[in-house]
Amino acid sequence: MTDLQRPATHERPSDSRQATALPMELTVRELARWTWRQLTSMRTALVLLLLLALAAIPGSVIPQEDIDSLKVSQWRDDHPRLAPIWDRLDLFSVYGSVWFSAIYILLMISLVGCIVPRLFVYARALRARPPKAPRNLMRLPESTSYETDEDPDVVLARAAKAIRRRRYRVDLVEGSDSVAAERGHLREAGNLLFHLAVIVVLVGVAVGSLLGYKGGVIMLVGKDYGFSNTLTQYDDFAPGSLFDPSVMEPFSFKITDFDVEWITDPESRRAGMARKFVSHLDYRTDADAPTQEYDLKVNHPLSIGGTDVFLIGHGYAPVITVRDGDGNIAQSGPSVFLPTNAKTFESFGVVKAPDAKPTQIGLEGSFYPTFGGATDATGKLIPPASVFGDAVDPLVSLFVYTGDVGLDDGTGSSVYVLDKAKTTQVMKDDGQPLRLDLRPGDTVELPDGLGSVTFDGLERWNKIQISRTPGKMVALTGVVLALLGLLGSLFVRPRRLWVRARRREDGSTLVEVARLDRSSGGDPENGRDELAAIVAALQQHKDREVAT
Structure with missing residues (x-):
């Protein structure tokens, strides 16, 4: 069989054709x-x-x-x-x-x-000329016309002068029969300024996050306690990724006194809560500087150089003394109790006596500034609760643990947490947990010769936050610029105005004036008033006005 006699076959496309890119596929450059x-x-x-x-x-x-x-x-x-x-x-x-x-x-x-x-x-839009007048100005919703005997060039020259007085950009081309004018470019400028300001704010926040730091410390109130702005003095410290410790100002301060006003009106929803609390500080900007005073309030920080000191919280620190079985003082001093109820300042805290003998002693429980619990027939306080934030009738209720209570030596054991994994809770003879309910001045002997616990008194503490934010002025500038840009984009209305003057066959001149408000929500009455003002400026002698 010859080639001409062989039946036609449909060959499959070769691999090379399959490898070529399809029309809808994108190259790497096009995809990028x-x-x-x-x-x-x-x-x-x-x-x-x-x-x-x-x-x-x-x-x-x-x-x-x-x-x-x-x-x-x-x-x-x-x-x-x-x-x-x-x-x-x-x-x-x-x-x-x-x-x-x-x-x-x-x-x-x-x-x-x-x-x-x-x-x-x-x-480019600022450099561009205003758009030419449409072919039929009278089709615009804000338009009017009148007839005059003046020469069209005279009318157009007067129109350009009158429109410039209204702060329009005017384009009068020699030989043209119309004047084109435009204003309101600041609307787009305000829009661009707003978006640029957002970038400025983000840059300011980023600079503050990278170069700044924020830390917190709980300080006891009293002249015996102080703080120096060094890393070891902070309870928690969060530096930025590019933070340099050398930028920390060498200031120090003490909280000499703390005033707080309590809401006592029983009809108020906030009755029992604190308000208008003030920390009285003695501070020095460096070791050789004189001591200065400052009243630290919420939202009124103390600014030292580029660092701000804020008051963000307060609470109570019961002074508790623990004596061991030998009668020696194993632990004595104020222990910070953290509030668990922002209204009544019911607080939770831990007291550790790792030096007690023959075994370590740990106390964990709650503090009630104004105790309001009931007592049963045996005199037991049930259930413990605080009814007021002020320390009118303070009571501390503690459970007792013995064993390895953990050392507050920076090895991971927190002063605010009692690790009970290696401790044993002290129980009463009836098998119930031993709970110590103490008022100021009370002392309770622990069973089995473990020692005693005394509630000596009460002190206050303040939570202080210290932060340095280098980019805050940049961010503030961005916020101000954003507000200015937003005002411009909201209140500036872009408008266009055209005046056309053409000689008619009867020798008179037909003057057409039209206005276009490019912003939505424009007041039509304002447009008519502006047209009337321009027409009045153009008409300098008696003309035949044509109503449209």
Whole structure:
């Protein structure tokens, strides 16, 4: 069989043809360009801004390590199952997490890529001439016309002069039969300024987060206690990634007194809560500086150089003395109790006596500033509760533990937590846990010759936050610029105005005036008033006005 007699066959495309790119496929360069356009679009910027706002919600709801590590510890104890999951998601340090930083950086890139091209477009628009007059001005909703005997060139020259007085950009081309004018470019300038200000705010916040620091310390009130601005003095300290310890100002201070006013009106919803509390400070900016005084209040920080000192909390520190079985003082002094009820200041705390003999002693329990519990037939206080935040009738209720109570030596044991893994709770003869209910001056002997516990008195403590934020003025400048830009974009109305003058066959001149408000929500009455004012400026002698 010859080749001409063989039946036709359909050959499959070769591998080389299969390897060629299809029309809808993108090259690496085209894919990168498409990705960049998507990232720098305004829609993406708005989505990222929304994601940033949503990502900040956990930082407001869940306690943060760099703000209050004590609350974080309490949260871990109260939610042992959720705490490991929260740790993996960095929810205890939201603003320093990888996912929050990724959103932050992408938003910065998106805003920069979105705003910079618009700046060039706006610059070209400023240099461009106002658009020419439409062919039929009378079709515009805000328009009018009249007839005059004046020469069209005279009318147009007078129109250009009158419109310039109203702060329009005027374009009068020689030989043209119309004048074009435009104003309101500051609206777009305000819009661009607002978006640039957002970038400035983000840069300021980023600078503060990278170069600054934030720390907290609980200080007892009294001239015997002080604080120096060194790393070892902080209870919790959160530095920025680029923090340099040499920038820390060498100031020191003491809380000499603490005043607090309590709401006693029984009809008030906030009855029993504290208000108007003030810490009286003695501080020095450096070791050789004279001592100065300052009244530290909430939202009224003490500023020393670039560092701010804030008052963010207060509470009670019962003075408890623990004597061991030999009668020696194993522990004595104020112990900080942390509030568990913001209204009544019912507080929880721990007292450790690791030097007690023959065994270490640990106390854990609650403090009630104004005890309001009932007593049963045996005189037992049940249930313990505080009814008022002021220390009117203070009582401390403690459970007793013996064994290895842990040493507060920086090895991981916290002064606010009693590790009961290696301890044994002291029980009464009836098998119930031993609870010590003490008022100031009371002493209770412990069973089995363990020693005694005395409630000597009460002191106060303040929670102080110290922070340095180098970029706060940059962020504040950005906020002010954003407000100015927002005002400009809201209240500036872009408008266009045209005046056309043409000679008619009968020798008269037909003058047409039209106005276009490019902003939504413009008041038509204002447009008619502006047209009437321009027409009045053009008419300098009796003309035949044509109603339209």
